[in-house]
Each structure stands twice: as structure tokens, then as C-alpha cells.
Amino acid sequence: EAQVTQNPRYLITVTGKKLTVTCSQNMNHEYMSWYRQDPGLGLRQIYYSMNVEVTDKGDVPEGYKVSRKEKRNFPLILESPSPNQTSLYFCASSLSGTGSGYEQYFGPGTRLTVT
Amino acid sequence: KQEVTQIPAALSVPEGENLVLNCSFTDSAIYNLQWFRQDPGKGLTSLLLIQSSQREQTSGRLNASLDKSSGRSTLYIAASQPGDSATYLCAVKGGYQKVTFGIGTKLQVIP
Numbered sequence: 001e002a003q004v005t006q007n008p009r010y011l012i013t014v015t016g017k018k019l020t021v022t023c024s025q026n027m028n029h030e031y032m033s034w035y036r037q038d039p040g041l042g043l044r045q046i047y048y049s050m051n052v053e054v055t056d057k058g059d060v061p062e063g064y065k066v067s068r069k070e071k072r073n074f075p076l077i078l079e080s081p082s083p084n085q086t087s088l089y090f091c092a093s094s095l096s097g098t099g100s101g102y103e104q105y106f107g108p109g110t111r112l113t114v115t
Numbered sequence: 116k117q118e119v120t121q122i123p124a125a126l127s128v129p130e131g132e133n134l135v136l137n138c139s140f141t142d143s144a145i146y147n148l149q150w151f152r153q154d155p156g157k158g159l160t161s162l163l164l165i166q167s168s169q170r171e172q173t174s175g176r177l178n179a180s181l182d183k184s185s186g187r188s189t190l191y192i193a194a195s196q197p198g199d200s201a202t203y204l205c206a207v208k209g210g211y212q213k214v215t216f217g218i219g220t221k222l223q224v225i226p
Contacts, residue, residue: 033214042218043204050212058213059116090158097212101166103149104206104214106159 002027004107006091012113013081021076021110023091031097032074033058033104034066036087043090049074050097081114088112117142117209121217128195129225136190136220138205143183146208150179150190152201153219159204163190195224 004025013019023032033048035058045058049068063085065077074093078085089110094102118141128134138148147166151159163172163179165188171180178191192199202219209215 031212035214035216040218043206043216045214048212048214056211059215092159099146101147101164103147103161103164105161106151108158 002105004091004093004105006089006107006110008110009108010111012115014115015082016080019078019081019112021078021089021091021112023074023076023107024072025093025105026072027093027095027105028071029093029095029105030071031094031102031104032068033092034064034074034076035090035092036060036085037090037109038087046076046089048097081112083114086112086114117145117207117213117215119205119207119215119217121203121205121220123220124218125221125223127223127225130195130197132195132224133191133193134195134222136192136203136222138188138190138217140186140188140207140215142209143186144210145183146212148179148181148188149206149208150177150188151204151206153204154201162203192222195222197224197226200224 030051034046035043037043047066049055091107092104094104149164150162165181176193204219206216
């Protein structure tokens with residue numbers, strides 16, 4: 001089944017403890033992206049990757065890191081999480097980042113709570 | 116910076132009614148616009164994608180239009196059903212492949 005998977009689905013952690021949220025897609029997609037969703041603010045793009053080894057900042061990259069060493073994986077790293085990073089996180093992918101005809105497919109989300 | 120606005124923020128209609136959801140964006144230099152639905156506590160389900168060169172797309176009871184020059188898109192839902200109750204989001208892909216979402220319209224269809 002074609003899908004985007006995220007792990008973990010739920011995570012409660014403490015301030016400053018490094019964590020990684022994994023994202024994987026099995027559709028051979030070039031473009032991958034991370035978003036966070038907050039009440040009243042909607043979904044905001046954190047980072048995106050046009051293809052392997054190419055990443056770029058979205059609108060809210062502060063406090064996050066990403067890496068794209070393989071086409072299928074795009075982990076989101078929080079080196080020193082803070083309470084304001086408590087949010088619902090979504091990973092998404094599309095066949096290509098260039099061009100206009102490629103829709104994004106979303107993972108199920110990761111609910112992160114930082115205390 | 117691209118800004119995306121969705122009006123209304125919430126909408127309640129009786130079953131069977133036709134309805135229109137609106138999405139507006141400030142920068143008309145876009146690649147595409149995508150409509151999603153999101154059920155409570157769930158992920159996003161893609162409904163329709165309209166490329167910048169297209170005027171509309173249809174899927175079943177859904178029809179989305181795009182007027183790039185005026186920065187507007189509408190999602191038309193025909194013969195609404197209780198199962199259509201969800202939050203509807205529009206997302207614009209613009210310069211540098213960045214994606215900007217609206218906050219959404221929360222739809223309730225009353226049986």
C-alpha cells in the first residue's frame with residue numbers, strides 16, 4: 001500500500017532532550033516536507049526537500065533540523081525541544097517538487113508534547 | 116510572503132444543501148492549489164489539485180475552481196451529506212516550492 005509513515009505517533013518528552021521523528025514513504029517520491037499544525041495558526045511548513053541531499057527552510061525552521069540521506073526517509077530532529085514545540089507534526093511527500101501537477105500525500109501525524 | 120485565507124471559518128448546513136467554501140491567496144505566482152479534508156484527530160486527505168494553468172477540477176460531488184489572477188479558489192460541494200462533516204483546508208504551492216496553508220473551514224452537515 002502506498003503510504004507515508006511517521007513514528008512515533010505520540011510522544012511526551014521533557015525540555016532539552018533530543019528527539020527524532022521519522023518519516024518514510026514507499027512511493028519513490030522526490031519531494032518531502034514537514035509541517036506543524038497549531039490551533040488558530042493552521043499548518044506551517046518547517047522544512048522541505050526537493051530530492052536527496054537538497055533541503056530548504058520553510059516558514060518556521062527555528063529549533064528543527066532535517067536530513068535527507070535516502071530518497072524514502074526524511075527525519076525531523078529536535079536537538080533541544082522546548083514547550084513551544086508542542087504541536088501536531090505532519091510529514092508529506094509528492095512525486096516531484098518541480099512542476100505543478102503533483103499532489104502531496106500526508107502521513108498520519110505525530111502528536112508531540114514537550115513539558 | 117504568501118498568505119492564504121479561508122472564509123468562512125465555520126459553516127453549518129442541513130443535509131442535501133449545496134455549498135461553497137472559499138480560499139484566497141495574496142501572491143498569484145503559484146504552481147498549484149490543493150484542497151484537503153481533515154477529520155478530527157486525523158491526517159489530511161487530498162481532495163483535488165488544480166494546476167496553475169487550469170480553471171477547475173471535478174471529483175464526484177466536488178468541484179474546485181481557480182482564478183489565479185484574482186487570487187481565489189472555491190470548493191463546491193453538491194448535495195452535502197453528514198459524512199462531509201470535516202475541516203477543509205486549501206494549500207498553495209508558490210515560489211521556491213514552498214507550501215502555504217489556510218487555517219481551514221470547519222463544516223458541519225446536519226442530518
